[in-house]
Amino acid sequence: MRTRISLLIPTVALAAALTGCGDDGPSKAGFVAKADAACAPGNDAISTTAKPTNAQQVATAAGAAVTTIDAQVGTLRAMKAPGGKDKTQIQAIVNAIADVSGPTRALQDAAGKPDDAAMSSAARDMQAKADTAAGSAEAYGMTQCGTLLKPGLGNMFDGVKNVVKVTYVGKAGGLCRDFLRKVNTLPGPGSSLASAARALDSLLPLQVKLTADLRALPVPPGDEGPVGEYLAALDGLNTKTKEFTAAAKANNPRLVVALGDEFEVAATAVNAKFDAYGLTTCGTVGT
């Protein structure tokens, strides 16, 4: 019996050592491996979905993504997680992944209508939530869950941007053509400062209205920078037009010449920014 007892003692000690810290569930490494394995097929499905090229495709892709995200969240919630601090962290990660679902569903709804403004807003929210989920998942060491959801949805985000931009460019082009038609009916600047001032008085409200109408269009998600820049350049041109008009009304030819140069420079900036955004009708082609 002596041999049996000596074998039994190390076994009991080993078991005690393994359970010495209490039953805290799986190790962090074990959980991360299982969770990533569970998330991988869903991430693959989202990332291999073709980039949508119209609103209907956006709706379909967003709907599929919602189903995938919800399934990932369900699986993760059903898995046994490590205890203690890890448990709280994991809950936060899973909640962050679950939060991506809401705006993605909103994107599906908006694309189904289709509502460009709602699509843009939902796409921005979706990307922001995916960023948050990726940040917390990466920090915990996950390489699939949350982490690879972001580039997968990035493809769809790009698709939404392209779809909304097509409509945006069409509508903006229409506004610019309408603006140019009206400008062409205005009387010419004539040969005196007074007649130039009258012509500018008629032009300025049209420019201001065009700026406001362009500003009211739903901005393609991710294009806030270039759109904001050309709108700011338009604001600058409107300001310069006001100064130019005031100088003409004040019968100040020297100031009119100086402001004329500045007006031209401001117009170049506007045209270059319109062109760079694909709005050549509003930019050099229109002028």
Added chain:
Amino acid sequence: MRRPVIVLATAVALAATLSACGGGASKESFLTKADAACGPGNGTVGAVTKPSNLPELAAAAGTVATTVDSQAAALRKLDVPDDDKAVVAGFIAALAEVGGPARALQDAAGKTDDKVTAQAANDLKGKTDSAASQAKAYGLTACGQGLGTPVATVIDGGRTVIKAAFVARAENLCTAANKKADALAEPRSLATFARYITSYVAISEKLFGDIKALAVPPGDDTQIAEMLVAQEKAIAKQKEAQTAAQRGNDAQFDKLVDEITTLVTAANAKFDAYSLRNCGTLSSF
């Protein structure tokens, strides 16, 4: 006698434990002494105001050179942790290397050589960044890192000074070229346009070649390169229009004119943004 033996044994064991981690100063002590040694020099360069002309730039660069020389000399005298000798030597060498371009900047600015001044300023930034990153990686806070902001101020002053010269020279070149282009006879047909564009492109290519040869303000390399690339695209399209005009291809020519307008507008906007309006919107190019 039992107690002294125990005390002795404990002391020996403690000494052995301490020396097992390497000899020389501790890292913490070295970092404190090193940062303290670098503090006065950082104060000196930190007091340098942004230079607004080349003599001021030369003086400021001279201050940077003498400061890093003395900081490197002071650091070489410190007792370094044995295990970190290579790392510390590497950092001190990186810090000392800042002196070279700082002195080159001092010399070039003193000679009012814009091109060498710009090159030395770029080198100075590179060496300062390298010293700062090595210092940060080792845990130093004053040494190396403390040079970053003052050196950036000096370089920014250099950029402003060289940019003023660049803009003045480029604007003069553009004004002269605008006069030449404006003197060309206006084309009234496709055939005369072909002849016109030959002379026009020759003026344009000479102008932008001359601008390309100017000393580029440090830090503005990308902006100027983008500007010149945009202009090259416009010139290339003008050459295509020249070919279309020579072939009498009206449709192709009209299409190219629209494209040229877009490209010229893009180039002009970039020149305007760099305060070169006589090379941009107000130019003939």
